[in-house]
Amino acid sequence: MNASRFDLWLGLPLAAIALLLPFTGPSDFMLNLATLVMIWAVFAIGFDFVFGLLGMVSFGHASFLGLGGYALALATQMWGLPFCAGVSLAIVAGALCAWLFSFFALRVSGIFFALVTLALSQLLYILADSKLRAWTGGADGLPGVARPGLGGIDFFDSTLFYWYVLAVFALVMAAVVVLRRSPFGRVIAGIRQNETRAEQLGFDVHRYKQITFIVSGGISGLAGALLASLLMYVNPQMLHWTTSGDVIIMTLLGGAGTLWGPVIGVLAFEVLKEWLSGWTQYWYGILGLIFILATLFFPKGIVGELQERYGQWRDKAARRDGRIS
Amino acid sequence: MIALEHASVKYGHALALEDISIEVGLHEIVAIVGRNGAGKSTTLKTLVGLLPLVAGRRVFGERDISRLSVEQIARQGVALVPDTRRIFPNLTVRENLRIGAVAHQPGYWTEARVLEVFPRLGERIDFGGDQLSGGEQQMLAIARALLGNPRILLLDEPTEGLAPLIVDQLVEVFAHVHRQGTGIVLVEQNLKVPMKLAHRQYVLDHGQVVWSGTSAELKDQRQLVENLITTGAAQ
Numbered sequence A: 001m002n003a004s005r006f007d008l009w010l011g012l013p014l015a016a017i018a019l020l021l022p023f024t025g026p027s028d029f030m031l032n033l034a035t036l037v038m039i040w041a042v043f044a045i046g047f048d049f050v051f052g053l054l055g056m057v058s059f060g061h062a063s064f065l066g067l068g069g070y071a072l073a074l075a076t077q078m079w080g081l082p083f084c085a086g087v088s089l090a091i092v093a094g095a096l097c098a099w100l101f102s103f104f105a106l107r108v109s110g111i112f113f114a115l116v117t118l119a120l121s122q123l124l125y126i127l128a129d130s131k132l133r134a135w136t137g138g139a140d141g142l143p144g145v146a147r148p149g150l151g152g153i154d155f156f157d158s159t160l161f162y163w164y165v166l167a168v169f170a171l172v173m174a175a176v177v178v179l180r181r182s183p184f185g186r187v188i189a190g191i192r193q194n195e196t197r198a199e200q201l202g203f204d205v206h207r208y209k210q211i212t213f214i215v216s217g218g219i220s221g222l223a224g225a226l227l228a229s230l231l232m233y234v235n236p237q238m239l240h241w242t243t244s245g246d247v248i249i250m251t252l253l254g255g256a257g258t259l260w261g262p263v264i265g266v267l268a269f270e271v272l273k274e275w276l277s278g279w280t281q282y283w284y285g286i287l288g289l290i291f292i293l294a295t296l297f298f299p300k301g302i303v304g305e306l307q308e309r310y311g312q313w314r315d316k317a318a319r320r321d322g323r324i325s
Numbered sequence B: 001m002i003a004l005e006h007a008s009v010k011y012g013h014a015l016a017l018e019d020i021s022i023e024v025g026l027h028e029i030v031a032i033v034g035r036n037g038a039g040k041s042t043t044l045k046t047l048v049g050l051l052p053l054v055a056g057r058r059v060f061g062e063r064d065i066s067r068l069s070v071e072q073i074a075r076q077g078v079a080l081v082p083d084t085r086r087i088f089p090n091l092t093v094r095e096n097l098r099i100g101a102v103a104h105q106p107g108y109w110t111e112a113r114v115l116e117v118f119p120r121l122g123e124r125i126d127f128g129g130d131q132l133s134g135g136e137q138q139m140l141a142i143a144r145a146l147l148g149n150p151r152i153l154l155l156d157e158p159t160e161g162l163a164p165l166i167v168d169q170l171v172e173v174f175a176h177v178h179r180q181g182t183g184i185v186l187v188e189q190n191l192k193v194p195m196k197l198a199h200r201q202y203v204l205d206h207g208q209v210v211w212s213g214t215s216a217e218l219k220d221q222r223q224l225v226e227n228l229i230t231t232g233a234a235q
Helices: A003-024 A028-053 A061-078 A083-105 A111-131 A158-181 A183-193 A195-200 A205-231 A241-254 A261-277 A283-297 A301-320 B040-047 B070-075 B093-103 B111-117 B119-123 B134-147 B164-179 B192-197 B215-220 B222-230
Strands: B002-011 B014-024 B029-034 B055-060 B078-081 B152-156 B183-187 B200-205 B208-214
Touching (some): A003 A028, A003 A158, A003 A301, A028 A183, A028 A205, A028 A241, A028 A261, A061 A111, A061 A205, A061 A241, A083 A111, A083 A205, A111 A241, A183 A205, A241 A301, B002 B040, B014 B029, B014 B040, B029 B040, B040 B078, B040 B152, B040 B183, B070 B078, B093 B134, B111 B119, B111 B134, B119 B134, B134 B152, B164 B192, B208 B215
Parallel strands (some): B029 B200, B078 B152, B152 B183
Antiparallel strands (some): B002 B014
16 A cells, blocks of 8 residues: 555665666667657656546547647747747647546537547647648658757757656656645545545536546646757647547556656557567568557556555565564 | 424435434533434434435524535534544554544543543554554544544444443543533433433434433333333343
């Protein structure tokens, strides 16, 4: 049950690896892969707010990610705003889109929630791909998305950009830890477990869900800006429902609702993707098979299973020491 | 005062409560008794807004709260401890308690005070809700409700399935809660507890109030009590 100690034990080696990686003389490919993992991890963490903490399957998160990317691209290229303002706009765009989606999607639950978010997301994708071509570049997308420009530091250097993304990732993780442990976090955990009971305790469940959805959209928008900045490119594919599908797979693989689950899930997904795609063109099929096997044999995901075993081990140790009966 | 005035409630097409009127003062303990399926739990659910009225009114103080949502009624200071306990199983005891404390205004009941009343919860503060025994879960459900500092506490069969020793502890706790100025509505099949605690009682049958009066008066209604006992309402 002591999840915070488990999170610490898991987080420490991950943090050590992340901090030491640039000093091991990695290739640009390796650094870019690590940067990509952290950016997708930010997205998965944002997504898991709705999926893992509230227990709602959203197919709309690709929209928040894509809008974040486009917000940064348009802000810096079209309107000449500085990078920081572009990233802020990306967060606002993701949050605003989530707020708008919530008016339709939160009226329903379960499979209908998934379908409404899917429909809204695809609507936005089609608009970006065709009707809003003047803004989005259509299928060609918008190349030349900016990278940060702070005090003359060259963020086109892979190592420096890695440090920048690592700092943002650490800030997001810290914010998520604070939020999960706050009264707000406890209430959304309670809503997930028993919505009716939470209502009876006096919580406006709809409002809490809406705020969670907006926070999730904002984090996804930030991830979109980081992804566009890494790739220096954004196109409507980021808004496609398959992007939402990928983040669902990543989160389930790692362990939905756990602190490190989305991060480990992204890491496993991206490493497997890189390895399998170098081996066969049918890598996505094999990845799908791995995912099916993982959900059959490890339904709680990698971190969820580890956390459960850690809890059992602690209980056994406590009983052995006579601390509990 | 919380009250139902000529209230009727349906489950689908079936009438579960029919023209029922009950009233509970903020400083009294009122019991609702009756056989299985008489409508006791339905009455509590109706009071907190979980079931909509098809006729009549729901009143808190002088205010008509018939159209308020469940959480709006809860924020008036009405707390329900349901018969299924409904703690949050994946949260620790501490987290369950803190959820209760987030919901309402501060008051007499603090985390320290409820842990004083339920020391067993203090010993298991970092345990998961699903690691507690039935009695401990009931204590947690009551403690969590108290942390909201309710003005009126609705308890649906709080002693059901618990060991006599724990039942005695809970009776003391309810008396203590009442002394702090909280009204209590108690639904019980075991008549022993209402007879010890309640000032007034309502007897329900087939969704209607068939008798109401003080506990002392109920003792005198021998035939009615015998009927309740023969249907297994009091063991």
